[in-house]
Each structure stands twice: as C-alpha cells, then as structure tokens.
Amino acid sequence: MARRFIVDSNDILINDDKNIKISGTEVKHIQVLRHEVDDEIIINKYICKIKHIGRDYIELEKLKDAPVLGVPNINLTLYIAVLKNDKLDLVVQKAVELGVKTIIPFISNNVVVKLDEKGKIKRKEKLQKIANEACKQCGRSDEVVIKDIISFKELLNCMSENEINFFAYENEKDSLYNVISNKSNLKDISCIIGPEGGFTKDEASILKEIYNVSTISLGTRILRAETAAINIISIIMYEYDRRVF
Secondary structure, eight states, X not given: OOOEEOOOGGGEEEOSSSEEEEOSHHHXXXXXXXXXXXOEEEETTEEEEEEEEOSSOEEEEEEEEOOOOXXXXXXXXXXXXXXXXXXXHHHHHHHHHHTOOEEEEEEOTTOOOOOOHHHHHHHHHHHHHHHHHHHHHHTOOSOOEEOOOEEHHHHHHHGGGSSEEEEEOTTXXXXXXXXXXXXXXXXXXXXXXXXXTOOOHHHHHHHHHSTTEEEEBOOSSOOOHHHHHHHHHHHHHHHHTTXXX
C-alpha cells in the first residue's frame, strides 16, 4: 500500500476535484523518502499521484479515496491533565494507537507544568505532530485531533458533549468493569485522567456531581497518570470497539 502523509489543513490546497497542492513539513518528508513524479502516495484521505515536486511544495493528482483502515467503532475522547516532561507525549502516542479519537489536555490545580498562551500553542502543535505520526505508524486512516489546552472550568463545560464520561479516581470503589456492564451500546465516550498529584478534593467533588460522569476505580494499586490513561483506554476499547452497532 502507498505510504500515507498527514498534511495540515492550512498546508493543503485543493484546486478542483483532481488537483492538489501541498506545502509544509510533509513536503520535506516526501522528498527525504525520495519519492518521484508518478509515485502514488496517500495524502490525508486521498490516494494521489505526484505530478510535480517543487522546492517547498508538491503538486498531485487525486486518484480516489483511500481505504478506511483502523477506524474504531466508537468516538472516544481523552481528557488528560498536562503531565511533566515527556509523559504526555507517551500518553498521546499510545492513546492514538489504542483508538482514541480526540485528545483534550487540561490544567487543574495540581498540574506542575506552567504554560503561557504561547507555550500552550507550541505544546499543542507538538502533540498534534506526535498524534499524526502515531496514526501513520499504526495504520489508522482517520485523523486524531489534539484540541487546545483548556482550564478545569472549561473541562466541565466540555463534558455535556459525551454520552458518558468515565472519571478514574483513586478513592472510588466501583470498578470500571461493573460500570461498563450496565452501560451498553455507547458511541460517544470520554475518560478523564488527572495530573501526577491527582485532583483536589474540591475538583473531584465537582466532577462526581456532573450528571453524565461515572466515577470508577482502576484497582487497589495507585497508578501513575500515564499508566492509568493507557489502562482505562485499553479496557474501554476492548469492551466497546469490538461491538457491532
């Protein structure tokens, strides 16, 4: 199968039904891989033939839609606190491989990382690049979106968009398995993972009071934030992605 490249919407120009012009970082990637005129590659959702390679742009002919591969049966959103060092990078990479559709980083009281508005934009851009690379590596033909880094208050406003939000909390007793067994045929799901220091008691209380939040335990062992994220995503995808709706 042709190699896939993910081009940002700002770097792609579709002139008509057939002709596409791309710029940006993927142009350099295509050149480094020594693709030539008439090679077939996949650009986002389309199988294309290279018509011209410029210094900082490539012109292509759209041949047909690319096959849909690796797309999960559910829309799973991950709300993940901004973690230290490269831990968030790891979570994003593994979340994409496991089937998460949307990732929304947030900042709560115990988040150690300090970011100004410029830093938030730069961090988001890096995470989106990691997500794109993970999509290509695992063979997903859909796009995983990294949303803007939001505040805890904004996080609360986002949750109404999902049928259910699984909130992993160390002081909860009810297991994820027990909750899932009573929640069948869901399609729009989210999971919420806090920072290294966990949520404050006030934050946890607010989350638990939201009508479509189910607070769950991931077991008797205290997991690191990145481990908890991978764990809950794996369980949710196993239970729901294999079901036929």
